Amino acid sequence: MPKVDVLIIGAGVTGAGIARDLSMRGASVMLLDRGDFCSGASGSNHGMLHSGARYAVKDPESAKECASEANILRKIAPAFIEDTGGLFVSLPEDDFGFAEKFKRGCNNAGVDTREVDVAEAREMEPSLSSDMVRAFWVDDGSIDPFGLTLGNIEDARSMGAKVRNYCEVVGIDVDDYTIDAVRFKDQRTGTVESVTPGVVLNAAGAWSPGIAAMVGQKLPLRIDKGTLVVLNGRLCKMLVNRLRPPADGDIVVPSHSSTIIGTTSNGVSSADGNIPTESEVTFLLRETAKVIPGIANARAVRAYCGVRPLIPAGGGGRSASRNFRIIDHASTGVYNLVSVIGGKLTTYRLMAEKISDLACEKINNRNRCRTAKETISEMPTIDPVPGIHDLALLRMAKKNGSEYQNVLEQCVSLPRGKEEVCTCERVLRGEIQYHLRKGDVRNASDLVKRTRVGMGYCQGGFCTLGIISAAMGVYKTAPIEYIESFLNERNKGISSILVGEQLRQEMFKAHLLRSVYGIREESR
């Protein structure tokens, strides 16, 4: 049976960050995910780089962590961060006194903020409502969660980490209070393999209680569903927050070519099977339009939801802590199992550092964490390339980070590699084929995470044939199942926004796919 120093379960941003941290310390590492990378909360969040301001009043510890980690991420992962800056704004209906608490909270937590007068705020962000009564500038930004997670994974791999998606942990054997084998099923082949780990790190997010239960351990967790809506186009330049105690429908994030509004917070009994509802979408559109009136006329192209793995202490929903906790199961009977729960995308690096410190103690590795200083991915240098639009190059660089030059090389050298397959997101055929060849991609939904193909306003209406054609260039057969799973996945997020203009667009898309291309969408 193969042996590794550390086995990490769950390749969301936390697991990916741990794999990179431990690989940098010289440990032998295996990272497994039952689905694709980023298939949990790390692929379904708001993508907000928290300055800490949102938690400054109620959760000062989280605010401090966010403030310091956001600054670290700007240095170590500039390719995946957009420094939009942020504004917290209040409306006449909001509690006027909250602004003073906010100022004090930010001051105490070391969160950089400055009050700006309403006219200046409108100059900074012209999309804001003229009803706004007070505004504060903060150092919020937006993160590409896919790029950040995959960037950590690639870096870990370059240092020898074994990283496999579609490998589900199905059993854990314990002998004499110590895990001596972890069994996992490769979903591609159906075979069950085993590995002997020195330490097992449970980074399975909302699914981590299930992993702990495999060895009879209890893990307290609040599974909290949050819904988000993607709007066509960038409706604002800056990240906009409502200046009031954190509530639903507070945040508007400009992200790539779209705007993401959200979110909600509801306890759910299971991490699986959650979908955005029509009433959540209607609520989010109405609430965020109070701050940015243009939202009322915008086209919602998609909705999605994710599940937060929250520490139950501090009450439910919005009052639950956004802090994280490392749980050493040695004290409850399993010496070499450690779980991590809670936290945020913004604080993943710190979570990874803390759990890796404990893992290193257990395997007697004395090397120290270096992730706060060493870059995951610089923003690549972009030179003009004949036949490729500058914007396509810029987007390719921001999605691929340190892999940019390799991806570009494929676009330039492959036949028709420079062809734009997805015109909404400006994704090139060569880029798609690069990721198909890497071997991690199992279906077109996996391609979406790596390239953003089909993520734009047509949601696959026009690029479907291009994806099939690009896939045929690699596989030589018509990979129709690639497309069916992709369309079904996209459709899950579309059923709750089928009104007005979007309904017309979807009818048009259905006609194109069914009547013109002859492709069936089963979930429709």
Ligand SMILES: Cc1cc2nc3c(=O)[nH]c(=O)nc-3n(C[C@H](O)[C@H](O)[C@H](O)COP(=O)(O)OP(=O)(O)OC[C@H]3O[C@@H](n4cnc5c(N)ncnc54)[C@H](O)[C@@H]3O)c2cc1C
């Ligand atoms: C709606 C929403 C909005 C959010 N917005 C923000 C934000 O704007 N900014 C921010 O900083 N944070 C935000 N967060 C929080 C952030 O997304 C999460 O804290 C973070 O992504 C958690 O990452 P993770 O790796 O711990 O968990 P996950 O990303 O959920 O990863 C867990 C992984 O474990 C895998 N797994 C499960 N069971 C098994 C098994 N048996 N074998 C192998 N693998 C398994 C899953 O497939 C999954 O990929 C948001 C969260 C939600 C839900």
